[in-house]
Each structure stands twice: as C-alpha cells, then as structure tokens.
Amino acid sequence: MLLAYESYYKNLGQNIAFYRKRREITQEALAEQVDIHNVHLSRIENGTSAASLDTVFAIANALGVEPYKLFQNKE
Numbered sequence: 671m672l673l674a675y676e677s678y679y680k681n682l683g684q685n686i687a688f689y690r691k692r693r694e695i696t697q698e699a700l701a702e703q704v705d706i707h708n709v710h711l712s713r714i715e716n717g718t719s720a721a722s723l724d725t726v727f728a729i730a731n732a733l734g735v736e737p738y739k740l741f742q743n744k745e
Contacts (some may be wrong), residue, residue, distance in 0.1 A: 676717065678741075679714075679717040679718075679719075680717030680738055680743075681719070681741070682714070682726070683714050683716055684715075685739065685740045685744070686711075686714060686733070686740055687715045688744075689735050691716075692727070693733060695713050695732075697712055700729065700732055700733070704725060704729050705728070706725060
C-alpha cells in the first residue's frame with residue numbers, strides 16, 4: 671500500500687463501514703458474503719490494507735450500492 675494513497679484507502683474503508691452499518695451487517699457476515707477473511711475486511715475498513723477491485727465490486731454488490739459510492743468523499 672502506497673503511503674501517498676493512504677487517505678484514499680481510509681476513505682474507502684470508512685464508506686464500506688458506513689454502508690455496512692447502515693444495512694446492519696456485521697463484519698463477519700459481510701466478509702463471508704464476499705469470500706474474504708473478516709480480519710482482511712477489518713483492515714480494509716481501517717484503511718490499513720488495500721482491496722482488489724474484485725473485492726471492492728463484491729463488497730459493493732453485497733451492500734447494494736454502486737461501487738463508485740465507496741470511493742466518494744463524504745466531507
């Protein structure tokens with residue numbers, strides 16, 4: 671993970687957590703739906719681990735949102 675993109679990873683993670691909590695889904699349940707380990711999902715949400723585009727698309731699909739929404743800045 672490039673340090674130069676740290677803010678993007680944090681933003682992505684915050685958006686995933688926002689939509690996950692809005693749907694009242696646990697990290698464990700979402701991780702199972704998208705076939706990743708719950709620790710990896712936790713790290714993605716915390717912005718300390720990168721996610722592949724395939725994983726981002728799977729997460730967006732499981733959360734019922736368009737993938738671009740996970741990248742939007744919520745300032």
